[in-house]
Amino acid sequence: MCEKLALSEDILMQIEKPERYIGCEYNSVVKDPAKVRVRFAMCFPDVYEIGMSHLGIQILYHMLNDMPDVWCERVYSPWVDLDAIMRQQKIPLFALESQDPVKSFDFLGITVQYEMCYTNILQILDLSGIPLNAAQRGDDCPIVIGGGPCTYNPEPLADFFDLFYIGEGETQYRNLLDLYLECKDRGLDRREFLLRAAAEIPGMYAPAFYEASYREDGTLKSFVPTEERVPRKVRKEIVDHMSEAPYPVKPVVPFIKVTQDRVVLEIQRGCIRGCRFCQAGQIYRPVRERDVKTLQGYARELLKNTGQEEISLSSLSSSDYSGLQELVNFLMEECAGSHTNISLPSLRIDAFSLDVMSKIQDVKKSSLTFAPEAGSQRLRDVINKGLTEEVILNGARLAFEGGWTRVKLYFMLGLPTETLEDIQGIAQLCNKIAALFYETVPKEKRVNGRVQIVASTSFFVPKPFTPFQWAKQCTKEEFLEKAYQTRTAIGSQLNQKSIKYNWHEADASVMEGILARGDRRLCEVIRRVYEKGSVFDAWGEYYDNARWLETMKECGLSPDFYTRERPLDELLPWDFIDCGVSKDFLRREWEKAKREETSENCRVKCQGCGAAGFGCGICAVART
Amino acid sequence: MKVRIKFRKYGPVRFIGHLDVMRYFQKAVRRAGIDVVYTAGYSPHQIMTFAAPLGVGLASEGEYMDIQVNSLPEAEEGLTSCGTMVKRLNDVGVRGLDAVSARILPENAGNAMASVTAASYTVRFREGRRPKGWDDAAADRLIESFLAQAEIPVEKQTKNGVRTVDLRPGIYELSWRLDGFFLLADASSGGNIKPVLLLEALLSHGGMTLEENALFVTRQDVYTRAASGNGTETFVSLGEIGFEEPVTQAEQERKP
Ligand code: SF4
Ligand code: SF4
Numbered sequence: 001m002c003e004k005l006a007l008s009e010d011i012l013m014q015i016e017k018p019e020r021y022i023g024c025e026y027n028s029v030v031k032d033p034a035k036v037r038v039r040f041a042m043c044f045p046d047v048y049e050i051g052m053s054h055l056g057i058q059i060l061y062h063m064l065n066d067m068p069d070v071w072c073e074r075v076y077s078p079w080v081d082l083d084a085i086m087r088q089q090k091i092p093l094f095a096l097e098s099q100d101p102v103k104s105f106d107f108l109g110i111t112v113q114y115e116m117c118y119t120n121i122l123q124i125l126d127l128s129g130i131p132l133n134a135a136q137r138g139d140d141c142p143i144v145i146g147g148g149p150c151t152y153n154p155e156p157l158a159d160f161f162d163l164f165y166i167g168e169g170e171t172q173y174r175n176l177l178d179l180y181l182e183c184k185d186r187g188l189d190r191r192e193f194l195l196r197a198a199a200e201i202p203g204m205y206a207p208a209f210y211e212a213s214y215r216e217d218g219t220l221k222s223f224v225p226t227e228e229r230v231p232r233k234v235r236k237e238i239v240d241h242m243s244e245a246p247y248p249v250k251p252v253v254p255f256i257k258v259t260q261d262r263v264v265l266e267i268q269r270g271c272i273r274g275c276r277f278c279q280a281g282q283i284y285r286p287v288r289e290r291d292v293k294t295l296q297g298y299a300r301e302l303l304k305n306t307g308q309e310e311i312s313l314s315s316l317s318s319s320d321y322s323g324l325q326e327l328v329n330f331l332m333e334e335c336a337g338s339h340t341n342i343s344l345p346s347l348r349i350d351a352f353s354l355d356v357m358s359k360i361q362d363v364k365k366s367s368l369t370f371a372p373e374a375g376s377q378r379l380r381d382v383i384n385k386g387l388t389e390e391v392i393l394n395g396a397r398l399a400f401e402g403g404w405t406r407v408k409l410y411f412m413l414g415l416p417t418e419t420l421e422d423i424q425g426i427a428q429l430c431n432k433i434a435a436l437f438y439e440t441v442p443k444e445k446r447v448n449g450r451v452q453i454v455a456s457t458s459f460f461v462p463k464p465f466t467p468f469q470w471a472k473q474c475t476k477e478e479f480l481e482k483a484y485q486t487r488t489a490i491g492s493q494l495n496q497k498s499i500k501y502n503w504h505e506a507d508a509s510v511m512e513g514i515l516a517r518g519d520r521r522l523c524e525v526i527r528r529v530y531e532k533g534s535v536f537d538a539w540g541e542y543y544d545n546a547r548w549l550e551t552m553k554e555c556g557l558s559p560d561f562y563t564r565e566r567p568l569d570e571l572l573p574w575d576f577i578d579c580g581v582s583k584d585f586l587r588r589e590w591e592k593a594k595r596e597e598t599s600e601n602c603r604v605k606c607q608g609c610g611a612a613g614f615g616c617g618i619c620a621v622a623r624t
Numbered sequence: 625m626k627v628r629i630k631f632r633k634y635g636p637v638r639f640i641g642h643l644d645v646m647r648y649f650q651k652a653v654r655r656a657g658i659d660v661v662y663t664a665g666y667s668p669h670q671i672m673t674f675a676a677p678l679g680v681g682l683a684s685e686g687e688y689m690d691i692q693v694n695s696l697p698e699a700e701e702g703l704t705s706c707g708t709m710v711k712r713l714n715d716v717g718v719r720g721l722d723a724v725s726a727r728i729l730p731e732n733a734g735n736a737m738a739s740v741t742a743a744s745y746t747v748r749f750r751e752g753r754r755p756k757g758w759d760d761a762a763a764d765r766l767i768e769s770f771l772a773q774a775e776i777p778v779e780k781q782t783k784n785g786v787r788t789v790d791l792r793p794g795i796y797e798l799s800w801r802l803d804g805f806f807l808l809a810d811a812s813s814g815g816n817i818k819p820v821l822l823l824e825a826l827l828s829h830g831g832m833t834l835e836e837n838a839l840f841v842t843r844q845d846v847y848t849r850a851a852s853g854n855g856t857e858t859f860v861s862l863g864e865i866g867f868e869e870p871v872t873q874a875e876q877e878r879k880p
Contacts, residue, residue, distance in 0.1 A: 002719040005636050009750070010837050013681050018639040026651070026718050253651060255637075255644045307651030307716070338654075339662045362666040 002030070006094040006101075007082075015081045019256045020048035023096035026253040027305065029061070030097055031071040038177050039105040040064055041095045041142065043075040044113070045120035046538065051076040052252070053260030055314060056111060056148070060169045062248035070177060073097040074252075075108070077120045078127065080536065086127055093127035102128040106180065108142040109165075112150040112157065115515040116508060116538035121146075121160060122530040132527055134162045134208060139190050143180070152236075152283050153464040153574035156515050158207035159523035162194055166577055167203045167237030168269075170245050175201050199229035203237035206230065210576070212520050218561050220519060220571045235578040236283070240616035242269060243291040249301040253308065262310035262343065263302040265295055267327065271316035272602040272618060274609075275373070276384045276593050277415065279463040280316055282581050285609060286617035287602060292323035296330050303340060310341040319348035320603070328356055349395030354402050367406030367454075368399050374415055375425025381596045382417050384589070389429065396433050400440040406452045407433055413482040413503075414460040414474035416593065423482060427489035427499075430455050434495035453495075456502045457486060459509035463516050464574045465581060467589035472565035473513040479506035507545035508537070514552075514562040519573040524555050582610035626729040627691055627709065628736065630863045633684045634842075637720035642677035648721060649689060655716035658709060661692040675736040675846050675862055676743060676811045679818070681837075686845035688862045690729065690736040696869070706868045727866035739848040742796060742859050743811035745819045746842050748804035753838035755827055763800035766830045771798060778825050791822055796859075798826075808859070811846060 002024040005012070012018040033039065042061055044051030051057065057074070064072035073095035078086060086093065092101040102108055108128070110121055125132050130141050137144075145163040146154065154164045165172065176197060183193040191208075198206035209227045214220060225232060239245045251263060270287035271280065299311060311331065315321060331342050342360045347353040349368055357366065372387050374380045380387065396407060411426050430453050437451035459479045462471045474482070483503040490501050515522065528551045536542040552559060566572065568587060575583070585608065592599060599607050602618045612619035633645070640648070650670055653660050662668040671692035678684050696705035703711060706726035713723040733739075749758070770776070776791040794810030794817045809817040819841050824834050847859035 002636055009681065012639050013837055018680070019641070019644060022636040022639050024636050024718055024720065026648075026655075026716070255640045255648055257644075257647070304655065307654035309650070309654070339668045341667075365666075 004099045006099040007091070011082070011085055011089075011091075015085070016079060017048075017256060019254075020076065020079065021082065021096070023099065025255060027250045028074075028097055028252045029065040029072070031065075033071065033098065033100075035068075036071040037069040037181055038071070038107065039100075040070055040072040040107045040109060041075050041102045041105045042072055043102075043108060043110045043124055045077050045110055045117045045124050046536075047079050048076045048254075049256065049258040052254050052258040054111065054113065055248075055260075055264050055266060056169070058248040058251045059246065060109070060173070061252070062250065063170060063246040064173065066246065067174070067177070069181075071097075073105075075102055075124065077123055077536070080542070083123065083127070083535065092129050093124065103130055103141065105142040108144045110144065110146050110161075111148040112146050113148050114538060115150060115512045116543070118157060118515060118526050119530045119534045119537050121157065122527065123535045125160065126530075132530075133159050135159070137162070137190070143190070143193070149279060149283060150516075152279070152577055152579055153516065153518070154205065154207065154577075155212075155520045155573040156518040156522035156526060158520050159527070161207060162190075163197060164205040164207070165203055165237070166205055166234050166579075168239050170239045171237045172201055172203050176204070195227060195229065199227070199231075202235060205234045205577070207520075212573070214519075214521075218557075220573055223571065223573070223576055233576055233578045236580060238580070238614055238616070239269070239288070240614065242288045243294045247298055249298055250305045251302070253306045260312070261308075262312050262341075263299075263306055263308045264312050264314045265299055265302065266290065266314045267295060267318065267321045267323075268315045270617065272320050273317060273386065274384055274589070274599060274601060274607065276382070276467040276589055277373070277412065277460060277463075279466050282465045282586075282609075283579050284316070285580055285602075285611035286614060286619045287320070288617035289321060289323070292326050292330075295323075295327055296334075299331060299334065303338070309339065310343060311335070312343040312345065315346065317348075318344060318346045319350075319353065320601075325352065332356070332359060349392075349399060351398060354395075354398050354404075358402055363403040364405070366404070367408050367452075368396070368404055369408045369410070370395070371410040372429065373410065373412050374418075374422060375411060375427070375429055376422045378596055379415060379418060379422040379425070381598050382593045383412075383415055384593070384598050386598065386601065389432070392429070393432065393436055396436055397440055400437050400451075405437070405446070405450075407454070409433075409453065409455045411455065411457045411486075412460045413457045413486065414479055416460075416468060416471045417596075418482075420485060423485045424489045426455060426457070426486055427493050430490060430499045431493035431495050434493075434498040437498075438495075451498050453499045454502065455486075455490065455499060456504075457483060458504045459506055461509055461513040461516060464572070465577075465579050465586070467586050467593055469517070469572065469586065470566045470568060470590055473510070473563040475560075475563070476506045476510050479509065505540060505543075508540070508543055510559065510563065511537075511545065511548050514559055517562055517566075517573070521555065521557060525551050525557065528554065580609075580611040580614055585609040625693055625696075626733065627693055627696075627706070627726050628729050628733075628862065628866055629689050629691065629709070629713070629726045630724040631687050631689070632722045632724055633678060633682075633687055633720060635720035637718060638681055638683050640721075641680050642674070645678075645687075645721070646672070646674060646689075648718075652713055652717055652721075653691065656709070656712040658691070658697065658712070659694045661694055673735050673737050676740045676813075676816070678843060679841075682841045682843060684843040686724075686843060686861065686863060688736050688846060696728075704868050725863060725868070727863070727868055729866040733865055734848070736862060737813075740846055740862070741810070741812050741849045742808055742847040744797075744844040744847070745807045745809070746801075746804050746844055747807060747819050747823060748840045750838055750840050753835050755832040755834055755838070757830070757832045758827075760800070760803075766826065767798055767800060770826050770829045771795065773829075776825055778821060780821070791817055791825060795822065798822075808847075 064070045143162050146161045147165040151164045194206045197204045209230045211226050212223045268289040270284040272287050373385050462468045661671045673690050675688040697708045699705045700708045709726045710723045780789050797808035799806050845861050849857045850860040852858040
């Protein structure tokens with residue numbers, strides 16, 4: 001235990017942060033390989049600090065390691081310095097705990113959290129010595145299985161995976177592993193196992209058993225199984241009773257500082273809100289809460305088992321959690337004597353949250369965050385963001401009275417139906433907030449002299465399984481024009497000196513959209529781009545947009561085809577996945593959006609999205 | 625009250641940098657339920673200091689950290705409170721960062737960092753990395769002639785460029801023992817001597833060169849200067865300062 005190293009002293013002394021590769025962290029699980037039947041490598045295809053901050057991996061890691069016959073280990077992308085050395089010296093990629101080569105494992109699970117990590121997936125396979133194309137893998141290779149939000153449209157990755165697990169990992173892994181062991185005992189081959197998994201286990205999608213055909217204009221003509229036994233539609237798996245689901249109360253404690261350097265308490269899954277651009281709001285439906293009392297127990301155990309000095313709540317929209325006050329009060333009491341910080345992301349700014357925040361942070365140093373996403377009420381109605389100017393200004397007033405002087409605002413540019421007026425609305429809203437500060441806080445009480453408003457815009461990327469999945473995505477030029485208009489509009493405000501404006505890169509947003517709504521033909525593009533040297537595309541400094549565009553051209557594909565508005569009757573590459581939310585509901589929402597009509601959230605009124613079919617969470621409780 | 629904890633560092637965790645070792649112990653101390661004192665303010669931190677930072681990749685048999693505690697843990701059966709602290713740290717620790725001992729420091733003891741004056745090391749050649757021309761039997765003679773020099777100037781990389789420093793006054797002992805070197809040298813913040821730098825100088829004195837990563841260095845202990853009986857000063861291990869509180873009457877009776 002904690003003895004072996006896959007990398008030599010020479011290499012470890014030469015690379016940045018060798019701690020990324022040595023394992024040995026507290027709470028990492030080491031088992032006797034002779035006593036387990038399944039070796040599982042769980043991978044987050046990005047650098048250690050990012051991957052270690054992901055809760056989903058920790059959940060599955062502990063769930064799998066609680067099974068006596070399974071040993072689950074972690075794998076992350078080697079950073080560019082080690083990547084080069086491994087290629088040059090032909091060192092195979094290894095898992096952290098045992099330091100054994102990934103290729104010798106039974107399974108390689110890869111979580112796919114964002115589109116710009118697709119080349120990193122190929123890096124992982126390549127460095128492991130696993131053929132990139134699933135079709136070329138023999139019985140000496142692990143079963144490569146993908147999961148995570150991007151696998152709700154797995155098609156651009158179809159060639160590279162043996163299986164995709166659609167939905168939440170907690171439910172079917174045991175069944176899958178049992179089937180694997182049975183097939184192994186009976187001497188069945190890889191193909192037979194995959195076929196049975198796809199046919200018998202809910203949520204499993206084996207791309208090899210489906211065939212796509214295209215029309216002359218490039219659109220999808222048909223998408224059908226090639227094997228009788230596999231389902232035409234793959235339905236997502238979900239946990240129906242969150243409080244009984246496994247929770248990683250002994251998370252691995254990294255030596256180095258990682259992005260999420262704290263323990264995380266997942267209070268609920270899903271979101272009641274249905275903002276029309278938001279994929280998470282749809283694919284995790286219905287919202288399911290964890291019980292407050294159970295969470296209190298987890299919080300205590302997490303802190304005791306890790307020694308971490310900070311605990312953070314995690315959910316898409318914490319303010320909507322029904323037990324929030326009780327939980328927060330408990331945490332404040334619990335943490336008061338033990339020098340533990342509390343962090344509460346995704347809270348709505350109101351009297352309650354401001355009161356809590358004033359108790360747990362230094363008001364002078366912290367900032368308020370609003371995410372109106374759009375500058376005008378009209379456009380906020382289109383996207384169904386139920387945040388009004390009045391609510392924002394009220395929250396800001398309360399905050400200014402409480403001593404806050406920093407405000408962060410998040411917006412999106414390029415949303416469907418957006419006009420110049422909506423963009424100017426961004427600047428006007430920022431200006432109003434600044435004016436409100438000077439109005440609310442008398443001169444002698446202005447802590448830092450003036451208010452600091454930071455407005456950030458990202459570019460809207462239409463995602464599968466959202467009401468905007470049919471929408472047109474802007475081109476790079478359109479995006480940049482919009483950013484320029486925003487900057488100009490902010491510059492012409494009275495309080496422009498108090499407003500700082502940041503915007504995202506446009507190149508990567510366009511490519512993200514292409515991959516998000518892409519089809520199988522993009523597999524070839526991803527493979528070629530990778531072979532030309534692309535990796536870590538999510539890291540601005542390594543992203544080579546020209547290379548992506550040139551490769552698309554080589555493959556006879558055009559970006560415009562993927563960013564165009566899609567007609568309602570078009571067969572979409574992800575239509576064979578059933579995420580619980582019906583296409584009919586998404587279409588209704590898309591039409592309502594165009595009429596600037598809003599929809600109530602799940603707590604106020606059920607919109608009949610289809611997720612009630614799961615028979616759990618908010619759909620199954622009576623509304624008040 | 626201040627407690628000094630001695631720990632080892634070996635195995636893969638040798639590659640953890642000094643700052644991360646500090647972060648590791650901050651968490652380990654919390655897991656172990658040690659009643660450590662925090663500073664006041666919005667971002668309180670534990671009152672904890674470390675003696676001479678150890679370079680990445682080096683092993684050590686004698687590392688030290690001082691912590692301020694409000695109280696000592698209740699002694700477990702057969703152990704002192706200090707021993708209990710050590711046991712608890714190891715119960716919630718990783719292999720390779722093992723606590724060895726804990727001692728209560730006298731009120732007037734200097735802090736671990738500031739009081740360090742010297743450190744001892746053992747240094748071996750790695751498998752296959754003996755310098756060309758090296759001869760164990762000739763080691764003593766080489767060292768003798770090396771130390772006989774009045775000055776040992778070497779170039780040292782500093783923040784402000786390359787500087788020449790004289791190693792000779794900081795070498796307190798250098799000898800060859802069976803299969804490796806033993807070294808006692810200056811480890812104070814102003815005059816710290818890196819074993820690799822010194823060994824390079826020794827080999828170049830003998831007309832040899834050292835390959836990269838040719839040495840496996842283990843720090844054996846860290847010392848401070850203390851007055852000895854006859855008016856001279858000697859090196860005292862940081863681990864010898866302070867005391868382990870005596871085992872209580874009841875515990876003594878329990879012992880056979
Ligand atoms: S509040 Fe809106 S944007 Fe946020 S998670 Fe819910 S649906 Fe998505
Ligand atoms: S079925 Fe109704 S309550 Fe359930 S998630 Fe859909 S809209 Fe919300």
